[in-house]
Amino acid sequence: MEGRDLVRSVKVVGSARAAQGLRTLRAAWRRRRSDAVGLPPRGAERARVPGLVQDAEPGPGGGVIRFGRSELRITVTVTGAVFWGWDGAGPEPSYALAGRCPEPDPRVVLEPDKDGGWRVVAERVTIVVSRHGAVEVCTPGGVTLRRDLPPRWWEPVAGGTARWMQRSEVAADARFFGLGGRASGLRLRDGSYRLWNTDPGHAFGRGDDPLYLTMPVQFVVADAGAHLMFHDTSWDGTVTLREGEEGAGSGHDRAGRCELRMDGGPLRCWVVVGTPARVLHAWASLTGAPALPPAWALGHHHARWGFGSEQEVRRIVAGYQERGLPLDAVHLDIDHYDAHQVFTVDQERFPKLPVLAEELRRDGIRLVSIVDPAVKAAPGNAVYDSGSAVDAFVRDAAGEPVRGVVWPGESVYPDFTHPRVRAWWGALYEERLEQGFAGFWHDMNEPTSFHAFGESTLPRSARHSLEGRGGDHREAHNVYALCMARAGYEGLRERAPQERPFLFSRSGWAGIQRYGGTWSGDVATGWPGLRASLSLVLGLGLCGVPYSGPDIGGFDGSPSPELFLRWFQLGAYLPLFRTHASLRAGRREPWEFGPDVLEHARAALVERRRLLPYFMTLAHLARRTGAPYVRPLWWGAPEDRALRDCEDAFLLGDCFLVAPVLDPGADRRAVQLPRGRWYDTVTEQAYEGPGQVLVDAPRSRIPVLARAGAVVPVRSDDGGLELEVWAPARGRTGGGLVVPDAGDGWGEPEIERYVARWEGRRVVVGRESEEGVSEPPCPVRVRGLG
Numbered sequence: 001m002e003g004r005d006l007v008r009s010v011k012v013v014g015s016a017r018a019a020q021g022l023r024t025l026r027a028a029w030r031r032r033r034s035d036a037v038g039l040p041p042r043g044a045e046r047a048r049v050p051g052l053v054q055d056a057e058p059g060p061g062g063g064v065i066r067f068g069r070s071e072l073r074i075t076v077t078v079t080g081a082v083f084w085g086w087d088g089a090g091p092e093p094s095y096a097l098a099g100r101c102p103e104p105d106p107r108v109v110l111e112p113d114k115d116g117g118w119r120v121v122a123e124r125v126t127i128v129v130s131r132h133g134a135v136e137v138c139t140p141g142g143v144t145l146r147r148d149l150p151p152r153w154w155e156p157v158a159g160g161t162a163r164w165m166q167r168s169e170v171a172a173d174a175r176f177f178g179l180g181g182r183a184s185g186l187r188l189r190d191g192s193y194r195l196w197n198t199d200p201g202h203a204f205g206r207g208d209d210p211l212y213l214t215m216p217v218q219f220v221v222a223d224a225g226a227h228l229m230f231h232d233t234s235w236d237g238t239v240t241l242r243e244g245e246e247g248a249g250s251g252h253d254r255a256g257r258c259e260l261r262m263d264g265g266p267l268r269c270w271v272v273v274g275t276p277a278r279v280l281h282a283w284a285s286l287t288g289a290p291a292l293p294p295a296w297a298l299g300h301h302h303a304r305w306g307f308g309s310e311q312e313v314r315r316i317v318a319g320y321q322e323r324g325l326p327l328d329a330v331h332l333d334i335d336h337y338d339a340h341q342v343f344t345v346d347q348e349r350f351p352k353l354p355v356l357a358e359e360l361r362r363d364g365i366r367l368v369s370i371v372d373p374a375v376k377a378a379p380g381n382a383v384y385d386s387g388s389a390v391d392a393f394v395r396d397a398a399g400e401p402v403r404g405v406v407w408p409g410e411s412v413y414p415d416f417t418h419p420r421v422r423a424w425w426g427a428l429y430e431e432r433l434e435q436g437f438a439g440f441w442h443d444m445n446e447p448t449s450f451h452a453f454g455e456s457t458l459p460r461s462a463r464h465s466l467e468g469r470g471g472d473h474r475e476a477h478n479v480y481a482l483c484m485a486r487a488g489y490e491g492l493r494e495r496a497p498q499e500r501p502f503l504f505s506r507s508g509w510a511g512i513q514r515y516g517g518t519w520s521g522d523v524a525t526g527w528p529g530l531r532a533s534l535s536l537v538l539g540l541g542l543c544g545v546p547y548s549g550p551d552i553g554g555f556d557g558s559p560s561p562e563l564f565l566r567w568f569q570l571g572a573y574l575p576l577f578r579t580h581a582s583l584r585a586g587r588r589e590p591w592e593f594g595p596d597v598l599e600h601a602r603a604a605l606v607e608r609r610r611l612l613p614y615f616m617t618l619a620h621l622a623r624r625t626g627a628p629y630v631r632p633l634w635w636g637a638p639e640d641r642a643l644r645d646c647e648d649a650f651l652l653g654d655c656f657l658v659a660p661v662l663d664p665g666a667d668r669r670a671v672q673l674p675r676g677r678w679y680d681t682v683t684e685q686a687y688e689g690p691g692q693v694l695v696d697a698p699r700s701r702i703p704v705l706a707r708a709g710a711v712v713p714v715r716s717d718d719g720g721l722e723l724e725v726w727a728p729a730r731g732r733t734g735g736g737l738v739v740p741d742a743g744d745g746w747g748e749p750e751i752e753r754y755v756a757r758w759e760g761r762r763v764v765v766g767r768e769s770e771e772g773v774s775e776p777p778c779p780v781r782v783r784g785l786g
Helices: 003-038 276-287 310-322 353-362 382-389 419-434 473-495 527-541 561-571 595-610 612-625
Strands: 045-048 053-059 062-067 071-076 082-086 109-112 118-121 126-129 135-138 144-148 152-156 163-170 175-180 191-194 214-222 225-231 237-242 256-262 268-274 300-304 329-332 366-371 404-406 409-412 439-442 503-505 517-519 577-579 650-652 656-658 668-680 686-696 704-707 711-715 721-726 734-738 752-759 762-769 772-774 780-783
Touching: 003 404, 003 409, 053 109, 062 118, 071 126, 144 214, 144 225, 175 527, 214 237, 214 276, 225 276, 268 276, 276 612, 300 310, 310 329, 310 353, 353 366, 382 419, 419 473, 439 473, 473 503, 527 561, 561 577, 561 595, 595 612, 595 711, 612 711, 612 734, 656 668, 711 734, 711 752, 721 734, 721 762, 762 780
Parallel strands: 300 329, 300 577, 329 366, 366 439, 439 503, 503 517, 721 780
Antiparallel strands: 045 152, 053 062, 062 071, 071 082, 082 268, 109 118, 118 126, 126 135, 135 144, 144 163, 152 163, 163 256, 175 214, 191 237, 214 225, 225 268, 237 256, 404 409, 650 656, 656 704, 668 686, 668 704, 711 721, 734 752, 752 762, 762 772
């Protein structure tokens, strides 16, 4: 760490903490008093279960089944997704859903089942409801994928919100994934996972939970098939998982178990059954197509809390340019604000920010701004004054604006659950556009309020609009960042209609992909943090968020040259490729780690630049199908148990298998291969799967394998488009998809389909269309022939 950074760190962080220490103590007491007055006491409760079945009434896509003390509504949609809700709950209103729900499937039949229950029969799934209210999700062949036991409610005798619990069973061989961004691993082991978006307040490691972005979305994979289960309630809750055990042929298998306990909200859920690709396609149709990033956002980003001035930004950019390192974006953190106030600029350190932004844009580099939701509560602050004029800020139960403590000091918080407030906030991005910013990252939006004790967020009694329904922070907390993202995205669409907004967020909820992506937050520097980075990206992809990435090198501390390099090499194959660090951390520029790291990092940057057409194709496919860029190895073969347990490698689209180095000192590593032939992309050595192989992993690169038959769009040496074709195995064909994109705008380019096959002793490639097969319009290079 350079001396000037250390001095600045001590001055800025130390003074901020000293000034805010007393404020955070007051804020904690205010929150405690507010909740004591504003939240109703729970008092005595009555437990309730559905009771015995009474009758059933057919309806579109299913029907309503009535029990002695509740009723269950079931609807199968034309997309194959199944909704059910207890106590009359319907699918709307919902912050997760995009637009109107899919139409019910008119072919679905509600019919009596044995033992007095009922069943809903559809093309892709059968739902069996017992006479006590247990709900089974079955394949068309009758194999049970999931069994939800009768739910239980605890209702306050004096009235109020009921708590509820849902216990479920899955197959003994099933594995759990998802639940948003989790650092513990891609596969969710036995334990409890909280559903409450949380700023941990420090750099997190693999054992920390919860983190910034939680979702009640389970992706479950078993031999019999895969399914996604989404409980559509945004209240605080806990998921407790226990994997099953097989009885080694004895027939005494122990089912996997899931217990969901929620503090309130409706008991309603969506279930999607099928292959992983089909499941996420249906999920995207429900919650919205992922936003399409501009092409430059798929390049390399460099960020730091503490650039400090225009001169420092220019120095960093010059360092990239002098060394011939590709750079696509520079991010400015809160230190570019005037006294940490959002939508402002420190005119002393950044006196000509629009000029700087234009200089960078001419060199192909965009400027990205941080945006925090908290607004300094001070008359004369333009954002505070304009927000007060439209009654934009969250209030407490007494009707007073809720005040918290964040970087600018005492602050108020916009209520993004009100359409008027979202429109006001979206208009504020005009100032950012005028300053020359091309992209935005939302931070501190769990939302965070510094407190000396207790939760670092708003009082649970704080009042929110919730689209006019009214409610408190218990319901609004988890969707706060989602609504903020909507406000920013819609504001940018209106003010820069010709450009695709680039926005990513630290926090969010189901549906956040409609407005952009996310990133890891403050991941700890260290080898466990490197592993957590991969887990977060893979897990979020299975929840429908395809664009994400970590702070390369970790947010805190100073990574060793080896750790930084291995993190950088991994980042080159993740959707969001960004270096970032704290004000108190060591530098993150590649040249700061010595000449060897610099050259190896250069190779990773050059390869990422070469693969940009492929990343752009993956972005378009994610928008159209919901498939993430980064996928678990079991994506195409969920029945392969060895792949289901593999967490240290991933598929990049259909074409590549990436095996990052996640341990110090490693120069070789084992790789679990899916079925088929795979080529080392450097040596072109062929390996046959399924099975495990040992491959070289020198410091100069991480192992990347190409699937035999893959047709990959890449950037040629002259900057044009080229097709890189990996030879199919003899007697087989291959192929690939290409989506040519100009880099921005709202056009829907046609998907180009290519097929590769052997003709005699050579591999030929043709473009398929309705008119037949034609010559590719760009150069073709065949690899893997050696």
